[in-house]
Amino acid sequence: MKILIIGSSDAGISAALRAREVSPDSDVTVLIKDGYPNFSICGLPFYIGGEVANWRSLAHRNMDQLLESGIRFMLHHEVTRIDVKQNHVFAVNKSKTEVSFPYDKLVIATGAVSARPPIPGSDLPGVFFMRFMNEGFAISEYLNTHQPKRAVIIGSGYIGMEMAEALHRQGLSVTIIEMASSVMPSLDKEFGALVEEMLRSKGIRVLTEARVTGIDKKGGALIVNAGNEKIAEADFILIAAGAKPCVDLAIAAGIKTGPTGAIRVNQKMETSAPDVYAAGDCVETYHRLTSRYTYMPLGTTAHKQGRIAGENAAGGGTIFKGVVGTQSLKVFDRVVTRTGFRDNDARANGFDPLTIQMEAPDHKAYYPGALPIHIRITADRNSKQLLGAQMIGHHGSEISKRIDIIASALFLELTIADLINLDLSYTPPLSSPWDPVQMAAFEWLNHI
Numbered sequence: 001m002k003i004l005i006i007g008s009s010d011a012g013i014s015a016a017l018r019a020r021e022v023s024p025d026s027d028v029t030v031l032i033k034d035g036y037p038n039f040s041i042c043g044l045p046f047y048i049g050g051e052v053a054n055w056r057s058l059a060h061r062n063m064d065q066l067l068e069s070g071i072r073f074m075l076h077h078e079v080t081r082i083d084v085k086q087n088h089v090f091a092v093n094k095s096k097t098e099v100s101f102p103y104d105k106l107v108i109a110t111g112a113v114s115a116r117p118p119i120p121g122s123d124l125p126g127v128f129f130m131r132f133m134n135e136g137f138a139i140s141e142y143l144n145t146h147q148p149k150r151a152v153i154i155g156s157g158y159i160g161m162e163m164a165e166a167l168h169r170q171g172l173s174v175t176i177i178e179m180a181s182s183v184m185p186s187l188d189k190e191f192g193a194l195v196e197e198m199l200r201s202k203g204i205r206v207l208t209e210a211r212v213t214g215i216d217k218k219g220g221a222l223i224v225n226a227g228n229e230k231i232a233e234a235d236f237i238l239i240a241a242g243a244k245p246c247v248d249l250a251i252a253a254g255i256k257t258g259p260t261g262a263i264r265v266n267q268k269m270e271t272s273a274p275d276v277y278a279a280g281d282c283v284e285t286y287h288r289l290t291s292r293y294t295y296m297p298l299g300t301t302a303h304k305q306g307r308i309a310g311e312n313a314a315g316g317g318t319i320f321k322g323v324v325g326t327q328s329l330k331v332f333d334r335v336v337t338r339t340g341f342r343d344n345d346a347r348a349n350g351f352d353p354l355t356i357q358m359e360a361p362d363h364k365a366y367y368p369g370a371l372p373i374h375i376r377i378t379a380d381r382n383s384k385q386l387l388g389a390q391m392i393g394h395h396g397s398e399i400s401k402r403i404d405i406i407a408s409a410l411f412l413e414l415t416i417a418d419l420i421n422l423d424l425s426y427t428p429p430l431s432s433p434w435d436p437v438q439m440a441a442f443e444w445l446n447h448i
C-alpha cells in the first residue's frame with residue numbers, strides 16, 4: 001500500500017508515524033516543500049526571544065529518529081497538482097524538475113499561511129509575517145543585522161502576544177495595535193483589560209480600536225497609519241493577523257471546502273475525494289459543543305487529526321472526537337487560557353448562559369507565595385451544564401492544567417455540580433482542599 005502525505009509538520013508527521021505503526025508494511029512517503037521536517041513552529045517566538053538558543057532544538061524529532069520509523073522523506077518537493085482520478089501527485093523539486101508520485105491513499109496536511117490583510121505597504125522591507133521556519137530565520141537575521149529599536153505588532157492574538165514578549169526581551173520598545181476594543185479578542189473584554197494592564201506594566205504600548213490602513217516608509221522609519229492619522233513609527237513590523245488554510249491544491253483538484261474556506265472533512269478525516277484524507281490547519285474542525293465544523297487551527301488538533309488520518313489511510317476506522325476550543329498562552333510572567341464557550345457563543349448555540357468572574361489564591365494562603373488566579377466560568381442557567389472558562393494567573397500557578405480540568409469536563413458534558421464532585425489533588429503549596437476551579441463552581445451556584 002502506497003500512502004502519500006503532503007506536508008511534514010504536526011499533521012503530516014503524525015499521519016505518517018501512525019500509518020507506519022498500524023501498517024508496518026506500507027510504503028509511506030512524505031513530500032516536503034522546505035527542508036524542515038517536523039519542526040515546532042510554535043517554538044519560533046521563544047527562539048526569536050532568545051529563550052531557545054538553537055533553532056535545531058525546535059525539532060520534535062530529528063531526521064535520524066524520523067528515518068528510523070521507515071518513512072521516506074522527499075525534502076524540497078513542492079506539490080503543484082493532485083490528480084484524484086488517477087491517484088497521482090505532481091511535485092517540483094529543488095532543480096525545478098517535475099516528479100510524479102502514485103498513491104493508494106493520500107493525506108493532505110498543507111497547513112495554513114499567515115492571513116494577509118490588505119494593508120498597503122505590507123511588502124516593505126522591515127515588515128514581516130511569521131509562520132514558517134524560514135520566516136522565523138528572516139526575522140531573527142533582521143534583528144541581528146538591522147538592530148531595530150522600535151517594533152510594532154499588528155494583531156494581538158497569541159502569536160502577536162508571544163512576539164511582543166520576544167521582541168521586548170531583545171531590547172526593542174514594542175507597540176501592539178489591535179482593531180478590537182481590547183487585546184486578545186478571543187477573551188472577554190474584562191480579561192482583555194487585565195492582559196492590557198499587565199502589558200503596560202511591562203512597558204508595552206497598547207493601542208486598541210485602531211485599524212491599520214497603511215504602512216509608509218519615511219526617512220528610514222516605517223510609519224503606521226490608521227486613516228489619515230499616523231499612529232506609530234517603527235523600525236520593525238510584524239503582522240500577526242491570524243492564519244488562513246492552505247487549500248489551493250485541494251481546490252484545484254476539485255476537493256470540497258466548507259464555509260470557513262478550509263477543506264471539508266468528516267470525522268474520519270476523509271475529504272470529498274476518494275482515497276484522500278486531510279488533517280490539521282488546512283481542514284475544518286469538528287466542534288463537540290456545537291456539533292458543527294469550525295476553523296480552529298492549533299497544533300494540538302493537528303497532531304490528533306493527523307494521527308487519525310494516518311490510521312484510517314492505513315486501513316483503520318477511527319474517528320476524531322472534536323475540539324472544545326482550548327488554548328493556553330504564556331506572556332511575560334502570566335498565563336492566559338480559555339476553553340469552550342463565552343456568553344455570546346453559548347447564546348448563539350441555544351443556551352441560556354451565566355458567566356461569573358472571581359479570584360482565588362492558587363494555593364493555601366498560609367503557604368508562602370500564593371498568587372491570585374482570575375477565573376471566568378460559564379454554564380447554562382437551566383441545565384447547569386458547564387460551557388466554558390477563561391483563566392489568567394501567574395506562570396507557575398498551574399493555570400493551564402486548571403483549564404484542562406474544565407476542558408475535560410466540557411468533553412464529558414459535565415455540570416457545575418459534577419465539577420464540585422471531581423476528586424482533584426490537594427497539598428497546601430499547590431492548591432486548596434477545594435481547587436480554585438471548584439471555588440469558581442460554588443461562586444457560580446451562588447449567583448443562580
Ligand SMILES: Cc1cc2nc3c(=O)[nH]c(=O)nc-3n(C[C@H](O)[C@H](O)[C@H](O)COP(=O)(O)OP(=O)(O)OC[C@H]3O[C@@H](n4cnc5c(N)ncnc54)[C@H](O)[C@@H]3O)c2cc1C
Binds near residue numbers: 008012078110132297
Ligand atoms: C508562531 C506560532 C506559534 C504557535 N503556537 C501554538 C501553540 O502554542 N499551541 C498550539 O496548539 N498551536 C500553536 N501554533 C499553531 C500550530 O503551529 C499549527 O496549528 C500547526 O503547526 C499545524 O500543523 P499542520 O501540520 O496542520 O500545518 P503546518 O504546520 O502549517 O505545516 C504544513 C506543512 O505543509 C507544507 N506544505 C504546504 N504546501 C505544500 C506543498 N504544496 N507541497 C509540499 N509541502 C507543502 C508546509 O511547508 C509545511 O511543512 C502556533 C503557530 C505559530 C505560527
